[in-house]
Amino acid sequence: MANDKTVLLVEDSPSLARVYLEYLRTEQYRMLHASGGEQAIAMIREHPVEAVLLDLVLPDMDGMEIMKWIQQEARPISVVIITAHGSIGRAVEAMRLGVYDFLEKPFSRERLIVTLRNALDRVSLVKIVGDMERTDFEGFTGASLVMQSIYRIIDSAAPSKASVFITGESGTGKEVCAQAIHNRSPRSAGPFVAINCAAIPKDLVESEIFGHVKGAFTGALQSRDGAAKRADGGTLFLDELGEMNLDLQAKLLRFIQTGAFGPVGSNALEEVDVRFIAATNRNPLELVRSGLLREDLYYRLHVIPVHLPPLRERGNDVMLIADRFLQTFSREEGRAFRGFNPEARAVLLDYDWPGNVRQLQNVVHNIVVLNDGDEVIPAMLPPPLAVSGPAPPAMPIDESVVEQERPILPLWQVEMEAIERAIRQCDESIPRAADLLGVSPSTLYRKRQAWKDKGLL
Amino acid sequence: MTNALLDDRVIEQLVADTGPSVLPDLLSAFVEEMAELAPRLADALDHDDYLAVARDIHSLKSSSGTFGALALRGLAEGMDSAYKQGELDSALELGVELHLRIRETIAALQARYPLRVS
Numbered sequence: 001m002a003n004d005k006t007v008l009l010v011e012d013s014p015s016l017a018r019v020y021l022e023y024l025r026t027e028q029y030r031m032l033h034a035s036g037g038e039q040a041i042a043m044i045r046e047h048p049v050e051a052v053l054l055d056l057v058l059p060d061m062d063g064m065e066i067m068k069w070i071q072q073e074a075r076p077i078s079v080v081i082i083t084a085h086g087s088i089g090r091a092v093e094a095m096r097l098g099v100y101d102f103l104e105k106p107f108s109r110e111r112l113i114v115t116l117r118n119a120l121d122r123v124s125l126v127k128i129v130g131d132m133e134r135t136d137f138e139g140f141t142g143a144s145l146v147m148q149s150i151y152r153i154i155d156s157a158a159p160s161k162a163s164v165f166i167t168g169e170s171g172t173g174k175e176v177c178a179q180a181i182h183n184r185s186p187r188s189a190g191p192f193v194a195i196n197c198a199a200i201p202k203d204l205v206e207s208e209i210f211g212h213v214k215g216a217f218t219g220a221l222q223s224r225d226g227a228a229k230r231a232d233g234g235t236l237f238l239d240e241l242g243e244m245n246l247d248l249q250a251k252l253l254r255f256i257q258t259g260a261f262g263p264v265g266s267n268a269l270e271e272v273d274v275r276f277i278a279a280t281n282r283n284p285l286e287l288v289r290s291g292l293l294r295e296d297l298y299y300r301l302h303v304i305p306v307h308l309p310p311l312r313e314r315g316n317d318v319m320l321i322a323d324r325f326l327q328t329f330s331r332e333e334g335r336a337f338r339g340f341n342p343e344a345r346a347v348l349l350d351y352d353w354p355g356n357v358r359q360l361q362n363v364v365h366n367i368v369v370l371n372d373g374d375e376v377i378p379a380m381l382p383p384p385l386a387v388s389g390p391a392p393p394a395m396p397i398d399e400s401v402v403e404q405e406r407p408i409l410p411l412w413q414v415e416m417e418a419i420e421r422a423i424r425q426c427d428e429s430i431p432r433a434a435d436l437l438g439v440s441p442s443t444l445y446r447k448r449q450a451w452k453d454k455g456l457l
Numbered sequence: 458m459t460n461a462l463l464d465d466r467v468i469e470q471l472v473a474d475t476g477p478s479v480l481p482d483l484l485s486a487f488v489e490e491m492a493e494l495a496p497r498l499a500d501a502l503d504h505d506d507y508l509a510v511a512r513d514i515h516s517l518k519s520s521s522g523t524f525g526a527l528a529l530r531g532l533a534e535g536m537d538s539a540y541k542q543g544e545l546d547s548a549l550e551l552g553v554e555l556h557l558r559i560r561e562t563i564a565a566l567q568a569r570y571p572l573r574v575s
Contacts (some may be wrong), residue, residue: 013516015486019523022475023485057515084519106467106523378494 005120008049010040010066012059012083016105020053020082023109024116037061042045043071044077050123051078051116053103056090064090067097080292082107090344097424125277131391136347138180140173141324142317146309150177158184163256163301166279168308170440171356174279175239182235187275189236193227198240198442199431209238211254216265228261230273240442241278241301249294256300275282276301311353311360318348321357325364326376333368340376347378347385359438415450419444462558462565467525487524488563491517493561502552510552511540517555526562529550529555 007029011017017033025033029170032047037058043049052070055247062355067163080436081102103111135143139149158181166174175194182192198210207216211226227236238244244252248327255261260269278301280287302447307316311318311399320455323339330337353359363382371380378386409417422433423444434441446452451457472480494513501509514536521529532555539548566572 013489013490013520015483016523018483018486019471019475022479025475057512059512084515108470209498433481 004030005051006032006047006049007030007053007120008034008040008043008047009053010034010037010038010058010063011053012057013053020112020209027113029116035059037063037109040066043358044070046074047077049077050121051080053082053112054099055082056094057084061362064094065096067099068370068379071098072247076123077261078123080115082117092267099316100365112438118342118433119233138183140180141321142314143316145307146314147317150306150308153304154184157181157304157306159186160304162199162303162339163276163278164304164306164317165275165284165298165302166308167284168281169354169356170278170281170311170443171308171358172308172310172438173357173370174281174308177308178235178237178239178277178279181277182237182275185235185275185318187234191231192235193231194237194239195227196239196442198243198445199442202243202245204246205258206251206260209248209252210261210263212264213266217261218264219249220265223263227261227393228255228272228274229263229270233274235275237277237279240281240440241297242280242282243446244283244293246291246294253294253297253300257265281440311356312351316349318351318353318360319345320381321360322348322364325361329365329368335372337372337376338374338388341378343378344381346375347381351385355438356384363435374436412456415447416456419447462526462528462562463569464525464527467523468570471524481571481573484524484566484570487526488566488572490520490542491529491559491563495556498552499556502549505571507540510548511537514540521562528558529562532558 007015007024009031011033012035013021014035016439020034021031022402030047032043032049034043035058037060039052040058041399052066054063054066066081070079078100079094081091081094081099082105083102084105091099091104094102100122101115102191103115109240123232127334134148134151135272137147140151142145152392154177166177166179168174168177176193178192182188186297195208197205202315206226206228207220209226210228211224212220214220215225238252239304241249251261259273260271262269262395279292283295285301288298319340325389326337326339328355329335348360363385366382367376367380373380394449419437420438423430426436428431430444431441434444435443448457468484471483475483481535494517498510498513500506501513514533518533518537519531520526521533532551536548536551536555539545539551
């Protein structure tokens with residue numbers, strides 16, 4: 001049976017390397033061999049190495065330097081030192097640095113196989129334990145398996161400068177994800193600049209991103225740096241990329257390709273060092289097909305894709321997050337809530353959460369503001385949950401009356417009415433209405449535009 | 458059988474651990490490595506390049522042990538220890554002998570074991 005573990009042998013003697021590789025042939029690991037330190041580090045960077053068999057005396061560097069580098073990088077790798085007879089002192093010193101075990105040459109095939117198996121088992125255990133411990137990760141709350149894989153992708157993507165393309169429904173945490181990648185990157189000391197292309201009037205997006213010079217357009221009384229300049233040395237996060245017009249997408253593509261851009265109204269180019277993260281709540285390939293996103297820009301940005309799962313696919317994360325919000329809002333609002341009762345928990349877990357974490361946040365905030373008590377009960381839940389929840393009604397309802405009183409409308413119409421009502425109640429403020437509806441403002445802009453295009457609004 | 462140059466039990470164990478068909482390849486790799494090491498070591502000794510000598514001796518100590526090259530291993534360990542204790546004259550004397558033993562070990566391996574036909 002093929003083995004999916006990758007093992008790196010660092011040994012400068014070709015004859016010994018041959019012997020050790022033969023010893024391990026039956027184990028069917030993915031074996032890599034480096035005959036020097038620089039080559040070893042390059043291989044660890046390029047391959048998912050889980051164990052290293054490390055000779056300490058190498059032609060270009062001391063093997064201990066490789067061990068220190070692995071420690072500094074905090075890579076989940078078990079290192080087994082293979083040391084010459086009489087070098088035990090150094091092996092013990094290496095154990096203090098976190099080396100898993102050592103083998104004194106010459107050693108038997110059996111000893112090598114057992115030691116390596118144990119070393120690989122330890123890596124698996126460390127990974128499992130490490131994953132289970134991660135219920136909080138750079139602004140995310142969630143212990144579900146699907147979120148553990150997101151944390152791992154963020155960890156792997158962060159050190160590189162490669163562009164990241166985040167997809168996910170509204171409210172799944174795309175900006176939190178972008179910020180997490182920035183925080184864990186070597187650019188974390190630099191700025192993180194986020195631009196929501198849907199929240200800025202289309203005419204101003206270019207100036208927001210690239211800045212403008214004095215007099216570039218009516219009202220440009222002063223020169224102003226854009227997000228591109230402000231993100232120099234850091235990360236530029238472009239949310240709702242599909243909302244950007246195609247001409248501007250072409251300018252963005254040139255900027256990504258060259259690292260240089262011209263502010264609005266200027267012919268001079270400015271160079272910056274920026275990492276790009278883009279996001280959309282729609283399928284980016286659909287955006288390309290429908291002509292809203294340039295294909296070349298899509299491929300330029302879509303180097304590392306991250307798809308954030310909707311809350312309904314995150315199992316018990318709903319309760320982890322709800323409990324966390326309940327604590328926070330209770331503290332802020334001076335309430336005594338300590339948790340949700342089992343019935344209320346069942347309702348929260350049963351609900352679909354179309355607005356994801358943002359909707360959950362609003363629901364819990366609503367509960368805390370309008371109620372008080374030791375624990376949250378189903379009666380405290382606001383409408384979408386109160387209706388769908390399993391809590392029995394206090395009085396029997398004559399269903400025929402309900403049917404007569406509520407004619408069935410097409411879903412889009414119900415949605416449109418709910419959105420328009422919310423906007424009216426918020427004095428025409430789309431961001432406030434979006435906040436209360438548990439969706440992002442861009443979702444409302446997009447839906448309203450679509451209805452307007454069809455003559456429905 | 459064990460003689461002063463080779464420990465056959467080590468080579469038999471190598472066969473048991475890797476299979477008889479692989480042995481010619483492994484022994485040939487060892488012979489080639491020693492054939493390269495001998496002139497490099499002589500050169501390093503001539504130029505008092507102690508770092509290079511120490512590195513080669515360290516490597517030889519390990520490979521000779523793995524391939525049952527008993528005499529070589531003894532000499533390499535002696536040189537390694539002499540270097541570590543700063544006894545350069547003694548290390549140099551052993552270095553001259555080492556050169557001879559490398560040639561003898563290669564000859565013994567070629568005479569008694571099948572090597573890869575290159």
